[in-house]
Amino acid sequence: MNAAVIQLSSDWTFFAEHRAEIFSATLDHLALVLIAMAIAILIGVPLGMFIVQRPALRTIALGIASIFQTIPSLALFGFLIPIPFIGGIGKRTAIVALVLYALLPILRNTYVGLTGIDPAVLEAAEAMGMTRAQILWRVRFPLALAVILAGIRTATIITIGVATIAAAIGAGGLGTFIFRGVALVSDALILAGAIPAALLALIADFLLGLIERRLRVA
Amino acid sequence: MNTKTVSFRENLIEFCDVEYHINDIPARIIVSGISFGIPHGETLVLLGRSGSGKTTLLRLINGMLMPSRGQVLVQGRATTDWDPIRLRRGIGYVIQDAGLFPHFTVAENVALIPTLEKWDALRTTARVKELLALVGLDARARFTSRHPRELSGGQRQRVGVARALAADPPILLMDEPFSALDPVTRAELQREFSALARRLGKTIVFVTHDLREALLLASRIVLLEAGRIVASATPQEFLHLDHPEVRAFTSSLSIAPGAPA
Numbered sequence: 001m002n003a004a005v006i007q008l009s010s011d012w013t014f015f016a017e018h019r020a021e022i023f024s025a026t027l028d029h030l031a032l033v034l035i036a037m038a039i040a041i042l043i044g045v046p047l048g049m050f051i052v053q054r055p056a057l058r059t060i061a062l063g064i065a066s067i068f069q070t071i072p073s074l075a076l077f078g079f080l081i082p083i084p085f086i087g088g089i090g091k092r093t094a095i096v097a098l099v100l101y102a103l104l105p106i107l108r109n110t111y112v113g114l115t116g117i118d119p120a121v122l123e124a125a126e127a128m129g130m131t132r133a134q135i136l137w138r139v140r141f142p143l144a145l146a147v148i149l150a151g152i153r154t155a156t157i158i159t160i161g162v163a164t165i166a167a168a169i170g171a172g173g174l175g176t177f178i179f180r181g182v183a184l185v186s187d188a189l190i191l192a193g194a195i196p197a198a199l200l201a202l203i204a205d206f207l208l209g210l211i212e213r214r215l216r217v218a
Numbered sequence: 219m220n221t222k223t224v225s226f227r228e229n230l231i232e233f234c235d236v237e238y239h240i241n242d243i244p245a246r247i248i249v250s251g252i253s254f255g256i257p258h259g260e261t262l263v264l265l266g267r268s269g270s271g272k273t274t275l276l277r278l279i280n281g282m283l284m285p286s287r288g289q290v291l292v293q294g295r296a297t298t299d300w301d302p303i304r305l306r307r308g309i310g311y312v313i314q315d316a317g318l319f320p321h322f323t324v325a326e327n328v329a330l331i332p333t334l335e336k337w338d339a340l341r342t343t344a345r346v347k348e349l350l351a352l353v354g355l356d357a358r359a360r361f362t363s364r365h366p367r368e369l370s371g372g373q374r375q376r377v378g379v380a381r382a383l384a385a386d387p388p389i390l391l392m393d394e395p396f397s398a399l400d401p402v403t404r405a406e407l408q409r410e411f412s413a414l415a416r417r418l419g420k421t422i423v424f425v426t427h428d429l430r431e432a433l434l435l436a437s438r439i440v441l442l443e444a445g446r447i448v449a450s451a452t453p454q455e456f457l458h459l460d461h462p463e464v465r466a467f468t469s470s471l472s473i474a475p476g477a478p479a
Contacts, residue, residue: 124317127280127391128331128381129306142321 029173036098048110094171102155109151113144229255266442310382
């Protein structure tokens with residue numbers, strides 16, 4: 001018997017023995033992602049709709065959102081810890097950091113989706129006597145929905161990955177296995193975190209892709 | 219000038235010495251010295267080359283642009299005094315490629331204004347059927363539940379005309395509606411629209427760069443050159459006018475073999 005086979009079979013026994021733990025960490029991870037995504041969507045989409053009407057704010061909003069994206073994720077978690085109310089150790093800080101990461105793709109796609117509409121369609125809408133609000137809700141928003149959803153999809157994938165690092169500030173989730181595995185030089189532990197995280201990302205990508213295709217028009 | 223402003227009672231649309239320049243920069247004049255009236259039921263064709271200011275005049279009528287000088291009267295009232303939404307709901311608008319809403323079905327596109335005006339569902343459905351039949355389209359559900367991308371260019375443009383007529387507006391503005399169609403479909407739609415226009419008795423302002431189309435549809439042709447009106451005549455008179463820009467257009471007719479004289 002060679003070493004690789006022994007390694008693989010021992011990994012498998014590890015997964016089998018710890019499946020309850022892995023499962024609950026996966027649920028924790030999912031909860032972290034869902035809460036962060038819900039907040040990011042609730043901020044990003046309305047903000048995107050708002051900056052379409054206010055070109056002056058567009059550069060500022062997109063600029064700030066881009067800056068958060070450029071901060072390495074581990075550093076962002078670290079920066080947030082000393083900040084009162086939103087900071088500290090635990091899930092709350094992690095969620096704040098994840099929201100800041102997810103914001104840019106959602107905000108940018110909302111803006112691009114709403115502004116990238118066939119000018120002839122918008123001209124017809126205006127000429128037919130639709131109000132600005134009617135044009136936004138009945139024309140721009142439905143036509144931008146597929147692009148907005150593509151942004152949400154990207155943000156979800158990023159968040160699932162970045163959320164593994166949240167374990168570094170005690171937020172739990174699948175990252176717990178990964179950090180422990182790195183510390184103990186155990187491939188089995190690292191894989192116990194990495195494989196479910198990768199599966200989550202693939203499933204989320206597939207499901208959101210399905211919805212996105214349904215929403216795509218013309 | 220004065221005689222024109224007095225006559226607004228007969229004219230549904232009236233331009234009184236209108237000038238328009240972009241962002242109120244006098245150097246960027248798009249149209250100037252525009253005065254003419256359009257009586258009830260007339261089909262006025264604005265003819266001119268690209269960039270001559272035809273579309274600008276259309277947009278001045280429905281208040282999408284406001285004159286920098288002078289005024290545009292619609293039903294006796296200046297566009298600056300109208301609530302822009304009310305003004306536009308009374309003016310049908312058809313553009314090149316129709317500008318249909320891609321996420322709406324044929325029926326939903328035609329029913330847009332009735333829906334915004336909160337007609338009841340029964341009346342709206344009946345109106346959609348009536349309009350689709352009027353523009354020569356299949357009014358059965360199999361067709362009305364299609365989306366614009368599933369239609370041919372000609373069908374899309376017919377839906378565009380039906381949509382513009384939905385709330386029975388007294389005025390219809392048409393901006394090169396048939397110019398993106400293939401020649402056969404275009405000729406078909408021009409003939410049908412010409413008959414339809416006579417039957418409906420709407421006041422129509424029709425923009426085109428095609429003299430043949432102008433001769434077919436117009437009760438009056440107004441020729442624009444570089445933002446100014448250079449000729450205004452009935453189709454019969456127009457062909458005999460002695461103006462270089464008129465000659466430029468009439469000579470474009472004789473190029474095609476077998477064209478009507």
